[in-house]
Amino acid sequence: MKGRLFPVVSALALCALFGCSGSATFSGAAGADEYVFGCDCIVNDCLNELNTPEGRRRAVDWFRRHHVSKIYVESFRHGQAVPTELLRTIRDEFRAAGLVTGGCFTPTSMAFKSRAGNAAKMDYQQWCCYTDPDVLAVLDAEVARAASLFDFVIIDDFLFTHCTCERCARAKGSASWADFRCALIRDVCRRIDAAAKRANPNCTFIVKFPCWYAGFRDAGYDVAADAKLLGAAWIGTETRDAGEPAQAFWIQAWANEATGGLCGGGWFDALMTSDPRKYVEQARYTILGGAKETLLHCHWHLAAPEPPVDPKHDYRRVIRWHDCAEAFRQEVEGLEKLAALVRGAELEGVRWARAADATGSDRGVRMLRGGVPVKPVLAGGEPTFPFDENRFAASSASDLKAVHDWVAARTGWRLDAPGDVTFHLYRKNGRRFAALVNLRDETVEATLSHRDGGALAKALSLPSDDAVHCGDGGKIRLSPKSLALLELTERSVPAVAL
Numbered sequence: 001m002k003g004r005l006f007p008v009v010s011a012l013a014l015c016a017l018f019g020c021s022g023s024a025t026f027s028g029a030a031g032a033d034e035y036v037f038g039c040d041c042i043v044n045d046c047l048n049e050l051n052t053p054e055g056r057r058r059a060v061d062w063f064r065r066h067h068v069s070k071i072y073v074e075s076f077r078h079g080q081a082v083p084t085e086l087l088r089t090i091r092d093e094f095r096a097a098g099l100v101t102g103g104c105f106t107p108t109s110m111a112f113k114s115r116a117g118n119a120a121k122m123d124y125q126q127w128c129c130y131t132d133p134d135v136l137a138v139l140d141a142e143v144a145r146a147a148s149l150f151d152f153v154i155i156d157d158f159l160f161t162h163c164t165c166e167r168c169a170r171a172k173g174s175a176s177w178a179d180f181r182c183a184l185i186r187d188v189c190r191r192i193d194a195a196a197k198r199a200n201p202n203c204t205f206i207v208k209f210p211c212w213y214a215g216f217r218d219a220g221y222d223v224a225a226d227a228k229l230l231g232a233a234w235i236g237t238e239t240r241d242a243g244e245p246a247q248a249f250w251i252q253a254w255a256n257e258a259t260g261g262l263c264g265g266g267w268f269d270a271l272m273t274s275d276p277r278k279y280v281e282q283a284r285y286t287i288l289g290g291a292k293e294t295l296l297h298c299h300w301h302l303a304a305p306e307p308p309v310d311p312k313h314d315y316r317r318v319i320r321w322h323d324c325a326e327a328f329r330q331e332v333e334g335l336e337k338l339a340a341l342v343r344g345a346e347l348e349g350v351r352w353a354r355a356a357d358a359t360g361s362d363r364g365v366r367m368l369r370g371g372v373p374v375k376p377v378l379a380g381g382e383p384t385f386p387f388d389e390n391r392f393a394a395s396s397a398s399d400l401k402a403v404h405d406w407v408a409a410r411t412g413w414r415l416d417a418p419g420d421v422t423f424h425l426y427r428k429n430g431r432r433f434a435a436l437v438n439l440r441d442e443t444v445e446a447t448l449s450h451r452d453g454g455a456l457a458k459a460l461s462l463p464s465d466d467a468v469h470c471g472d473g474g475k476i477r478l479s480p481k482s483l484a485l486l487e488l489t490e491r492s493v494p495a496v497a498l
Contacts, residue, residue, distance in 0.1 A: 035339035036293040037332070038070035038265075039063065040104045040154070041090070043077040045300035050090050060097045062303040066325065067332045068296065072104040072154050076142045078126055079109030087149055103150035105205075108158045110138040127219075129163040130188050131171055139188070140195045147199040154206040154234060154295075155192075159185060159226075160219035178359075181220030189229040204232050208267055211236035211243070211251055214361045224356040227259035234295065237266035237286040240273050245439050246368040246422045248282050252289025253347055254364075254376035258356040265293035270301055276320060276327035277481045281439070283328060284462065284483055287339045288424055288435055290347060296328070334462045341459060341485060345426035345433075349373030350410055353381030369393045369439075370403050371415045373425045382410075395419035397446075408451070417446035421478065433459065433487040438478035449474040450488050460485040 041050055041059070049055040063071065071094050075082050087103075094101040108126035111134045128135045146153045161168075161181055172180040189207065196203045207226050209216065216223060227233035235255035237248035244250075248268065255263040266286035273279050286294050296302060302325040328335075352364040352374045363385060364374050370392030372385075387403050397404075397418045407423075408414040413434065415423050420439040425432070434456075438444050448456060456476070460483075461468035467482035478484060 034069070035287075035336045035343070036070050036100075036265075037066070037068045037335075038072060038293060038295040039066075039068045039302075040072040040074060040156075040295060040298045042074045042104070042106075042298050042300050043080050043082055045298065045304070046074065046082040046086060046090060047080075049300070049304055051086060053093075056090060056093050059299060059303065060094065060099070062299070063099060066296075066329050067336065069098075070100040070102070070293070070295075072102050072295070073150070074104035074106065074156075075146045075149070077106035077108060077156070081142065081145075084145060084149070091149060101150070103146040103153035104156060105142060105146050105153050106156040106158055107139060107142075110135045110142075127158055127161050127163070129165055129168060130161055130184050131163070131165070131167045136191070139191065143192050143195040143205070144199040147196040147203040147205075151200065151202050152204050152206060152232075153196070154208055156208060157210040157236065159188065159207060160210075160221055161185070162219060178217040178220075182217055182222040182225075185220035186222055186225050186229060189226050193230055205230050206232040206234055206264065208234040209236060209255065211238050211247065213251060213254075214359065217357060217359050222357065223255070223258045224260065227262040231262065233259045233263050234265055234267055235263055236268070237282055237289070237291070238268040238271070238297075239278075239282055239285075240269075240271060241275070241278065242272065244365045244369075245278075245281060245420075246285060246437075247365045248285035249289040249422070249424065250365045250368065250374065250376060252286050252291050254354060256290050257376055257378050263292075265295060266291040267295040267297055269297035270321045270324040273324055274320060276323045279324035280327050280331050280463070281437075281481070283331070283335055284338065284437065287335060287342060288437075290342070331463050334460070334464075337460055338462065338483070338485065341433075342426065342435075345428040347375050348411070348425040348427055349375040350407065351375050351377045351381040352385075353377050353379050355379065363389050366390060366392065368422045369420055370395065370400055371417050371419070371421055371423045372403065372407055373411060373413065373423045373434075375425075392419045412451045414449045414451070415446065416448075418444060421446060423448075431487060433485065436476065436478060436484045436486070438480060438482050441480050443480060444478045446476045446478060447474050448476060448486065454488045454490050456486045457489050458484060459487050 050059060073087060073090050075087055091101050107128060110128045111132050192205050196205050207230050209221060209223060235251055237252055239245060239248050252266045268282040268286060270279050283294060301321045350372055354362050354364060354376060355378055364376060366389040367374050370389060395418060397416050400419060404415055421444055422437045424435040434448060456470055456474050458468060458470050462483040467479040468484040469477045476484060
């Protein structure tokens with residue numbers, strides 16, 4: 001896959017590649033290494049498609065066509081375990097094909113007595129009680145088994161609990177449920193790390209936090225502590241049909257801060273995603289949020305010969321999974337270029353604070369829909385935001401003038417655009433650049449300038465070079481569902497008529 005590398009290139013080369021006006025380039029990326037797209041293979045996948053040599057060959061071909069170079073092979077999910085010898089076969093064949101291969105573990109339905117009943121429940125209802133000795137015995141065994149096979153193992157969303165059984169109630173005592181569960185899951189993290197290290201001193205388990213961070217503490221997630229205890233974390237960036245579109249950007253950037261830099265990347269999926277453009281949007285925002293790597297969940301959904309549908313679970317009924325995968329494949333080279341340009345950049349903008357242990361929703365996500373370039377921080381953000389961000393999505397540029405004035409006074413950047421054009425600011429090696437994302441289903445006219453002057457040069461546009469056009473005075477035309485990465489240059493650049 002070395003043909004996919006996007007090394008740091010000269011100004012002339014960038015212009016040739018992207019058709020930019022002027023000489024926009026961002027040097028100083030972290031080496032010339034390719035961006036890593038990963039994919040997990042869940043238990044159903046291992047027991048079906050990957051259970052034959054032909055299926056494994058098809059999978060390797062799919063990974064190559066979609067520029068996936070890192071695989072997470074799942075050993076346990078929902079009370080079902082993949083036989084160790086099959087895991088070893090899949091691992092060895094993937095590694096022989098040049099794929100970096102680790103493990104995946106989903107701690108659901110681990111109590112022997114409750115597995116049959118839990119099998120009929122929705123995925124997110126299959127959490128476990130971590131004061132149950134049966135659960136802890138299975139946890140120890142399955143962690144050790146995965147560690148014996150892989151040097152890194154990612155834990156899917158389910159390292160949480162909502163249990164209120166008598167045993168948990170006694171253990172809780174006078175503490176709040178949130179405090180009790182956070183302490184309990186911290187102990188579980190220590191237990192996982194110890195069991196893994198006993199089986200394989202080189203193994204690291206990675207806690208993957210879900211995207212629903214408003215309820216982290218109530219479910220037992222202590223983001224900063226859990227990441228530190230295991231030594232690595234990931235974040236869910238799956239906004240899907242119903243989520244705030246730019247939350248993938250926000251939560252990725254926030255998790256980078258909240259974990260103290262231990263967040264290795266973002267994970268999204270095609271569940272409840274009826275528009276393939278929405279799927280690709282998750283990929284773009286994950287990269288713009290500073291993900292070091294991206295994980296596509298999962299091969300069983302995206303690449304199985306027939307996309308699986310579970311009639312008992314409405315949320316699995318979408319489903320244009322194959323269409324989502326194809327949309328990703330068509331844009332993956334552009335996403336690699338975007339990642340190469342953004343890698344190592346410092347996120348700038350309006351500082352908006354959300355503590356690592358915060359609960360409830362916050363305004364920072366919704367502010368993005370009004371063109372406010374938000375930089376998540378843990379403390380010390382803007383004390384007030386004197387606007388109603390709930391109206392931003394449908395607002396016109398004139399409706400948002402006061403918001404844009406407020407942003408310009410704080411950042412030096414002046415954007416004139418309607419709502420649902422998100423705006424993100426970066427600095428890299430002394431250079432300033434901006435990303436604009438048009439979430440609308442219509443073409444948008446925008447103007448972007450800086451108080452220090454200078455001209456904008458287009459470094460990259462997605463999904464194609466002709467999706468964005470730049471003109472005089474910072475005028476920009478953004479096609480529906482397009483992204484523009486722009487550099488502010490010190491000298492004028494040739495204008496392109498709009």
